[in-house]
Amino acid sequence: xxxxxxxxxxxxxxxxxxxxxxxxxxxxxxxxxxxxxxxxxxxxxxxxxxxxxxxxxxxxxxxxxxxxxxxxxxxxxxxxxxxxxxxxxxxxxxxxxxxxxxxxxxxxxxx
Amino acid sequence: xxxxxxxxxxxxxxxxxxxxxxxxxxxxxxxxxxxxxxxxxxxxxxxxxxxxxxxxxxxxxxxxxxxxxxxxxxxxxxxxxxxxxxxxxxxxxxxxxxxxxxxxxxxxxxxxxx
Numbered sequence: 001x002x003x004x005x006x007x008x009x010x011x012x013x014x015x016x017x018x019x020x021x022x023x024x025x026x027x028x029x030x031x032x033x034x035x036x037x038x039x040x041x042x043x044x045x046x047x048x049x050x051x052x053x054x055x056x057x058x059x060x061x062x063x064x065x066x067x068x069x070x071x072x073x074x075x076x077x078x079x080x081x082x083x084x085x086x087x088x089x090x091x092x093x094x095x096x097x098x099x100x101x102x103x104x105x106x107x108x109x110x111x
Numbered sequence: 112x113x114x115x116x117x118x119x120x121x122x123x124x125x126x127x128x129x130x131x132x133x134x135x136x137x138x139x140x141x142x143x144x145x146x147x148x149x150x151x152x153x154x155x156x157x158x159x160x161x162x163x164x165x166x167x168x169x170x171x172x173x174x175x176x177x178x179x180x181x182x183x184x185x186x187x188x189x190x191x192x193x194x195x196x197x198x199x200x201x202x203x204x205x206x207x208x209x210x211x212x213x214x215x216x217x218x219x220x221x222x223x224x225x
Contacts, residue, residue, distance in 0.1 A: 034213075043115070043202050043216030044154065087153060098144050098167070099204075099214060101153035 001100055002027040002090040009106040012082075018075040020105050022088030025069045031092050033064060034099065035073045037084040044087065044101070047073065078109045113137075115217035117203050123223045124193045132188045132220045136205030143186050144214065145178055146202040154202055160186060193224045 005023040012018040024033065035047040048055055048062045050071070055062045061074040075082055085104040091097065116135040124130050136143050141162055146154035147170075156170040162183035171178070175194075180186040190197055200219040206212045 041218075043204070043218050044214075045216070046213035049213070085153075098146075098156040098159055098170075099154075100156065101146075103153055 001092065001097065002031055004088045004090055004102055006086070006088055006102065006105045008103060009108070011108050011110055012075075012078045014080060014109050014111050015077055018078040018082065018107055018109070020073040020075075020086050020088075020107060021070065022073070023070045024088070024090050027068050027090050028092075031090045033062065033068075033071050034089045034091055035060070035062065036087045036089065036099070036101075037082075038087070038104070039081075039084040047086075078107075080109050080111060083107060083109045115203055115205055115215050117201075117217035117220050119220060120218065121221050121223075123225060126195060126224055127192050128224075129189065129191045130193055130222065132190075132201050132222070134186045134188070134203030134205075134217060136184065136186070136203070137215055138184075139207065140205035140215070141183075141208045142206045142214075143180060144204040145186070145188050146204065147172075148200040148202055148219070150199075157188070157201075190222075193222075195224050198222055198224045 002024045032049050034049040036044040038044045050062045064071045087101050087104040118133045143160040145157040148154040158178045159167040160180040175191045177189045200221050202219045204214040204216045206214040
């Protein structure tokens with residue numbers, strides 16, 4: 001699975017959009033980009049995934065660059081409850097392989 | 112239940128004691144994973160089951176760690192002769208089979224070895 005690189009920490013003002021970047025320059029054509037988050041003292045929670053098209057769901061939007069070497073997770077209106085560690089993971093489609101977590105980005109939403 | 116359930120939520124063990132951690136996956140989920148998460152780190156893969164078959168145990172740190180899923184549903188992670196370095200949160204995740212599927216995680220068991 002491709003290695004992903006994320007900034008260790010970010011702050012965001014409550015009510016503003018939080019844009020979390022992820023680099024995955026060695027991603028292969030059949031690897032999806034997954035995002036999970038982990039709120040303190042809880043297990044990781046799935047947010048969104050995509051292959052090459054931009055994706056949106058009720059939680060977030062995922063923007064993947066045309067060359068697929070990087071992506072951005074967007075939380076459109078961050079709340080205090082969005083404070084968490086966010087993990088970007090590359091995983092081959094149809095794979096039974098495990099998710100490989102890096103260190104993630106600690107997002108702190110400030111009041 | 113609606114989600115992945117793990118028990119106990121917290122476990123304190125004396126060094127050298129054996130412990131057993133339980134995971135109840137979501138009903139019908141074929142795949143089950145165990146992870147270990149040290150303080151301040153991301154989860155690290157331990158082992159993977161497809162139904163009752165343990166297909167990957169490459170992440171188990173030593174032969175003191177053993178996992179089973181005898182009937183393809185509930186899984187138990189056993190740690191023998193616990194050491195202080197075993198102190199961590201142990202997470203269980205399950206997912207259905209499919210091309211692109213999300214994994215659902217339990218809240219974890221926090222093991223403290225004293």
